[in-house]
Amino acid sequence: MKVTVCGAAGGIGQPLSLLLKQSPHITHLSLYDIVNTPGVAADLSHINTRAKVTGHIGAAQMDAALEGSDIVVIPAGVPRKPDMTRDDLFKINAGIIRDLATAAAKNCPKAFMLIISNPVNSTVPIVAEVFKKHGVYDPKRLFGVTTLDIVRASTFVSEIVGGDAATLRVPVIGGHSGVTIIPLLSQVGGTSGLSQERIEKLTNRIQFGGDEVVKAKAGAGSATLSMAYAGARFTFSILDAIASNKPVVECTYVDLNSDAQGGAATKKITGDIQFFSVPVELGPAGVQRILPIGNLSEYEAGLLKTALPELNGNIVKGTSFISQANL
Numbered sequence: 001m002k003v004t005v006c007g008a009a010g011g012i013g014q015p016l017s018l019l020l021k022q023s024p025h026i027t028h029l030s031l032y033d034i035v036n037t038p039g040v041a042a043d044l045s046h047i048n049t050r051a052k053v054t055g056h057i058g059a060a061q062m063d064a065a066l067e068g069s070d071i072v073v074i075p076a077g078v079p080r081k082p083d084m085t086r087d088d089l090f091k092i093n094a095g096i097i098r099d100l101a102t103a104a105a106k107n108c109p110k111a112f113m114l115i116i117s118n119p120v121n122s123t124v125p126i127v128a129e130v131f132k133k134h135g136v137y138d139p140k141r142l143f144g145v146t147t148l149d150i151v152r153a154s155t156f157v158s159e160i161v162g163g164d165a166a167t168l169r170v171p172v173i174g175g176h177s178g179v180t181i182i183p184l185l186s187q188v189g190g191t192s193g194l195s196q197e198r199i200e201k202l203t204n205r206i207q208f209g210g211d212e213v214v215k216a217k218a219g220a221g222s223a224t225l226s227m228a229y230a231g232a233r234f235t236f237s238i239l240d241a242i243a244s245n246k247p248v249v250e251c252t253y254v255d256l257n258s259d260a261q262g263g264a265a266t267k268k269i270t271g272d273i274q275f276f277s278v279p280v281e282l283g284p285a286g287v288q289r290i291l292p293i294g295n296l297s298e299y300e301a302g303l304l305k306t307a308l309p310e311l312n313g314n315i316v317k318g319t320s321f322i323s324q325a326n327l
């Protein structure tokens with residue numbers, strides 16, 4: 001397995017690459033960035049685990065970095081500062097993602113594409129459109145990494161209801177920004193005794209967990225270490241699904257057309273939206289099955305209603321960035 005990290009010298013890229021270096025499934029860890037990758041690669045290459053590490057710097061080395069990759073993980077681009085929304089990052093990050101996706105479509109068209117760069121609600125549709133333009137789009141292999149929302153939800157919920165945060169699973173559906181993040185607390189054991197006020201506070205904390213970190217870092221960026229953990233968890237789930245042939249379930253932001261039957265069932269609840277984070281059964285070819293969202297409480301149905309117009313706007317923004325001939 002060749003795994004390439006694009007943005008590998010960044011705040012997320014470095015700890016993510018360190019975690020990936022520990023996977024016995026990875027034979028080649030390829031690190032791409034526009035700065036500092038020779039140093040990061042030299043450093044990681046001294047660790048006595050299986051993966052060979054190579055560093056690639058600048059656009060001239062992008063093809064070599066990506067060529068033949070099985071998995072491409074993208075945390076490249078700028079992070080938020082206080083008082084910015086994720087959508088404010090679109091102006092810079094959309095072009096970065098377009099260029100990386102173009103190179104991936106040419107050099108590793110069958111790779112699993114794991115998109116971390118914000119705004120995820122829009123960057124994932126950008127990758128889809130670029131791959132379509134190159135005639136290599138397989139919706140089963142494109143994922144917006146929303147694992148940090150699930151990781152946060154497990155932590156925050158277990159702080160209130162108890163239990164082991166590491167094993168407590170909280171489904172989080174929708175998108176990855178503010179009100180588009182929809183935690184389904186009604187489906188988690190131990191939450192039925194919580195007051196509505198408690199549920200709303202907990203929901204709000206999960207929706208705006210990213211802002212909590214941005215504020216605490218006070219201008220020095222957004223979540224990096226927890227994101228590296230979440231990004232590694234999602235990559236390991238993909239690797240497990242490929243290597244073990246045992247289906248692995250993760251909530252992730254996917255094209256609902258990646259599973260006709262499961263996608264259609266989701267659209268009965270969401271309306272005609274193309275990208276949505278749902279529980280997905282991952283297999284060797286990527287999305288194996290989109291699983292049912294399950295029952296929503298009245299409060300969660302209201303959250304969904306609020307989320308859909310914003311999410312849809314973000315998707316259209318990403319899609320039209322490419323369809324209006326930005327290639």
Ligand SMILES: NC(=O)c1ccc[n+]([C@@H]2O[C@H](COP(=O)([O-])OP(=O)(O)OC[C@H]3O[C@@H](n4cnc5c(N)ncnc54)[C@H](O)[C@@H]3O)[C@@H](O)[C@H]2O)c1
Pocket residue numbers: 006007008009010011012013032033034035075076077078079080089093096100115116117118119120145146147148149176221222223224227
């Ligand atoms: N999906 C999530 O849950 C989640 C969580 C945290 C952060 N993020 C997003 O991840 C992105 C990266 O965050 P960070 O804190 O690591 O930022 P950072 O600035 O620390 O690192 C970004 C890296 O990207 C590199 N880069 C810039 N342009 C590039 C290009 N054209 N090709 C390759 N590399 C390029 C930079 O040189 C830098 O090393 C941001 O957009 C942030 O909003 C997403």
Ligand SMILES: O=C(O)C[C@H](O)C(=O)O
Pocket residue numbers: 079080086118148209210211213214222223
């Ligand atoms: O909040 C951010 O901008 C980064 C990331 O999307 C997060 O959820 O932490």
